[in-house]
Amino acid sequence: MPPVIAIEQLTKSYASGVAALQPIDLTIERGEIFALLGPNGAGKTTLINIICGIVTPSSGRVLAAGHDILRDYRAARSLIGLVPQELTTEAYETVWATVAFSRGLFGRAPNPEYVERLLHDLSLTDKRNSRIMTLSGGMKRRVMIAKALSHEPEILFLDEPTAGVDVELRRDMWNLVRGLRERGVTIILTTHYIEEAEEMADRVGVIHKGNLILVEEKSALMRKFGQKELMLHLEKPLERLPPELAAWRLELRSKGYELGLALDTASGLRIPALLKQLSELSIEIKDLQTHQSSLEDIFVQLVRERA
Secondary structure (H helix, E strand, O other), X not given: OOOOEEEXXXXXXOOOOOEEEEEEEEEEOOOOEEEEEOOOOOOHHHHHHHHOOOOOOOEEEEEXXXXXXXXXXXXXXXXXXXEOOOOOOOOOOEHHHHHHHHHHHOOOOOOHHHHHHHHHHOOOHHXXXXXXXXXXXXXXXXXXXXXXXXXXXXXXXXXXXOOOOXXXXXHHXXXXXXXXXHOOOEEEEXXXXXXXXXXXXXXXXXXXXXXXXXXXXXXXXXXXXXXXXEEEEEOOOOXXXXXXXXXXXXXXXXXXXXXXXXXXXXXXXXXXXXXXXXXXXOOOEEEEEEEEOOHHHHHHHHHHHHO
């Protein structure tokens, strides 16, 4: 099956000379959740806006479900829903009217039952007759999501969808995302809450200074770059490591009060042997803990290496 989004040698340079995107090649498979991560100004929103037809690329090609976003704009755009960062809703319209109108803009026939269900899923039912201007910021964000889904798109872009919103909306949002994927919708998201990408995404792309520096399945990324570490807190400090511990490659830290050990599968299985040897050397352990690298740790490492 061909990818739902195919990007070939895509670039964007502005008249000021700023190169927002270097040549980018990327394919996104139908039905996956793809997380695009990067620092502010890295090019995430520019890339999304090009795919959605808001910004014109300088060169390259983008296909959405086989439709060229420039030559076949209407067909491509009808397949795409976008939840932008900015809250740009019609202030004097009611919630129901703005969502129903958005559906009509894409040529979809009226479907009150679908709109009603959408409002229910986003906890907007009791606000259906409220004017947008009277809503809180979190409720306005819910309306933006409803508008993006009003025409039942096959591809959904979420550009920082939960930035500055309450915990309840974040929970509702991700429940909705899971339901959409089960129905075959492809979801591309950017987020500053990297733990959300770690929980939700199938694949992760990291963009930095307009370059797509990495695209990897999340699980493979965690295996490749993730690290697990054992930290032993000692009752009494050590001035130096005893020669009997040299084979363990331990690192003495915190003025001798801590021993650190990078774990792999083999060393993880040998921890009881290490603890036994420490006991034989009369090195008393006050506490121990392990730390597993998160997606955020990996992201920071990758960006730091490219700085």
